[in-house]
Amino acid sequence: MNSKQMELNEVEVWDGNTCNAQALRQASVDVVAAYPITPSTNTVENYATFHANGYVDGEFIMVESEHAAMSACVGAAAAGGRVATATSSQGCALMVEVLYQCSGMRLPAVLCLVNRALAAPLNVNGDHSDMYLTRDAGWIQLDSFNAQNAYDLTLMAFKIGEHMDVRLPVISNQDGFLTSHTAQTVRPLKDEVAYNFIGDYVPVNAMLDFSKPVTHGVQTEHDWHFEHKAKQHAALQAAFPVVEEVFKEFKELTGREYNIVETHNLEGADVAIICLGTTYETATIAADELKEEGIKAAVVSPRLFRPFPLTQLAQKLQNVKAIACMDRSAPGGTVGALYNEVAGALINTEARPVMRNLIYGLGGRDITVHELKDIFRDLAKDAENGKITGKIQRLHGVRGPELSFYEL
Numbered sequence: 001m002n003s004k005q006m007e008l009n010e011v012e013v014w015d016g017n018t019c020n021a022q023a024l025r026q027a028s029v030d031v032v033a034a035y036p037i038t039p040s041t042n043t044v045e046n047y048a049t050f051h052a053n054g055y056v057d058g059e060f061i062m063v064e065s066e067h068a069a070m071s072a073c074v075g076a077a078a079a080g081g082r083v084a085t086a087t088s089s090q091g092c093a094l095m096v097e098v099l100y101q102c103s104g105m106r107l108p109a110v111l112c113l114v115n116r117a118l119a120a121p122l123n124v125n126g127d128h129s130d131m132y133l134t135r136d137a138g139w140i141q142l143d144s145f146n147a148q149n150a151y152d153l154t155l156m157a158f159k160i161g162e163h164m165d166v167r168l169p170v171i172s173n174q175d176g177f178l179t180s181h182t183a184q185t186v187r188p189l190k191d192e193v194a195y196n197f198i199g200d201y202v203p204v205n206a207m208l209d210f211s212k213p214v215t216h217g218v219q220t221e222h223d224w225h226f227e228h229k230a231k232q233h234a235a236l237q238a239a240f241p242v243v244e245e246v247f248k249e250f251k252e253l254t255g256r257e258y259n260i261v262e263t264h265n266l267e268g269a270d271v272a273i274i275c276l277g278t279t280y281e282t283a284t285i286a287a288d289e290l291k292e293e294g295i296k297a298a299v300v301s302p303r304l305f306r307p308f309p310l311t312q313l314a315q316k317l318q319n320v321k322a323i324a325c326m327d328r329s330a331p332g333g334t335v336g337a338l339y340n341e342v343a344g345a346l347i348n349t350e351a352r353p354v355m356r357n358l359i360y361g362l363g364g365r366d367i368t369v370h371e372l373k374d375i376f377r378d379l380a381k382d383a384e385n386g387k388i389t390g391k392i393q394r395l396h397g398v399r400g401p402e403l404s405f406y407e408l
Contacts, residue, residue, distance in 0.1 A: 002028050002057045005191040006050075014186045016144070016179035019151035020086060020112040020172070021046035025056055026194035027110075027158050030081030030201070033061040033072035037091035038124045039176040040114035044086055058082075066091035070098035070111075077107035078216045080206025082158065084109060088176060089116035092130040096137065102169045103138030104232065105216050106204075108161035109169040111139070112154060115277065116176040117363045125364025126176030128276060128328040131305065132337050134171060138232055140239050141306040144174040145262075145280045147184040152256060155189075156246050158198045163242045167204060168235055173305070175277040177364065189254070197253060236307040243304055261312045262301045269298035271379035272317065274342055275326040276301060279367060286372035297376045302341075314345040321383035322354040324375055328361045335393055335406065354382040357393040357406075365397055 002025070014022070020043040024032060032051075034044040051060040058081075063069050066087050073083040087095055092113060102109055115131050117123040135141065142157060144150040150172065157170035174180055189197070205214045220228055240260065247258040264284045266272070273283045280301045287297040300316060302309055317323065327336025334340075339357035346353070358375065361367050375396070382388055391404040 001192065001195040002055060004054045006055050008188050008190065010187065012186050012188055013183050014147055014151070015042070015181050015183045016147045016150040016174045017042035017114065017181070018046055019147050019186060020154050020174075021050065022188060023151050023154035023194075024084050024110075024112070025050045026189070026191050027082065027084070027155065027198050028058065028195055029056075029084045030058045031061065031073065031076035031083045032058065032085060033063050033069045033076070033083070034085050035063050035066050035069045035087075035091065037066065037088050039116055039126065039180045040086040040088040040091075040112060042180070043112050043114065066095040067098060070095045070102065073109050074098060074102050074105065074107060077102070077109050078105065078206070079208045080203035082162075082201040084112070086112035086114065088114045089118055089124075089130050092133060093118060096133065099134060099137040099139060099169075101217060104228070106167045106232070106235070107169060108158075108167055110154065110157045110161065111169065111171045113171045113173050114176050114180045115173055123363040124176075126178055126180075127362050127364060129330065131173050131276070132329045135306055135337065138168065138236065139306060140166070140168055140170040140236065141304070142170065142172050143276050143301070143303055143305050144172065144179060145278055145301070147179055147182065148186050148256070150174045150179060151186055151188060152250065152254070152258070155194055155198060156250055159246050160239065160243055162201065164202075165238045166235055166242050168232075168239065173277070178278040187254070193253070197250070239307055240309070258303060260302070260304045260309045261316055262303050263316060264299040265296075266298040266300065266316060268296055269320055270296045270383045271322045271376055272298040272300050272320045273324050273326060273372065273375065273379075274300045274338065276305065276328065276338065279326060279328070279361070282367065282369060283372050286369045286376060289369070290373055290376055295376055295380050297379075308341050310341070310345040313342065314349050314351070317342075317346060317353065318349065318351045320351070320353050322356075322379040324356045324358050324379055326358050326360055330362060331359055331393070354386065354388055355392070356382070356388060358396045359393065360396040367397065371397065
């Protein structure tokens, strides 16, 4: 634990970036290497301020690029340290090569990914393009709905990734600006409580342990590459019980409950919106207001985006008649990734809900309670008819004539 501790109020007013920085400080990270980029800049700036004021015993390294930032984290983790960084958008894209190195070497780093659109055209606002970009890089991915979630999940990311049954890096996602720059009330843990929850870092195969020489990042080719990736995938799947265990411990400590699949009003629901990030909370308001119209509407969100909870999600959706999968990322010539995941979860089950794919909110475009209520109303018609009116995919909120695609 850091030698100098910070006195925190029982209730603080923090934005999501401040939550990230405080969680990194309380985790007593050995090395944070970073190259700031909007909208994750304040995560790094706040942490640098803590370091300058003596609240961080570890090293803070400013590097020349995001690629270098993750490379430094990989080197420090391989040497036997607890490491972390933060990035967004184009920085994440530059970092991707090294993300695969980090997970392939089974190094439990933490990346605070403040989700932002990818250029071109240039856009600094939030959508899930960078979250989707990293989904197959072998990292565990957690998803926040608000600032409190960002603080809690970034703390839990260390405990999950460093577990001996996992030993994989973890991304803590939050929406750019909607969470990262929105000040909300947050209930932090005291420094000692937070650190004791995470625990001391236990190195595995540390390169600075000269009594046990090891090599990281070896070349395998066809002889062993397949087996290596199979073990890595098995470790990702082994994260499910670990995540549940950590969520349970955190609830016992704080009273705040997290689930691998979060739901709202699901029992008895006929229709559901499935979404990620801040849209979850907005959609819950819409669902509650529709009770007066007799529409039984639910909201569902996978809190764990990787490994994707196929089985857990499918179990939740067996009685829902119509679903809208909300993808906040350009689909790139197919249906959205979340739609694909949900369809894959349901295809071998008895459930056959009608499924729409809505592409929305690109580049930070807002989605309102009013719009979400209209989406629920459309779903109610789908549920009553037993089929989709129109095409499967709609670009919701785009100006000009409605764009829709894919018809069965």
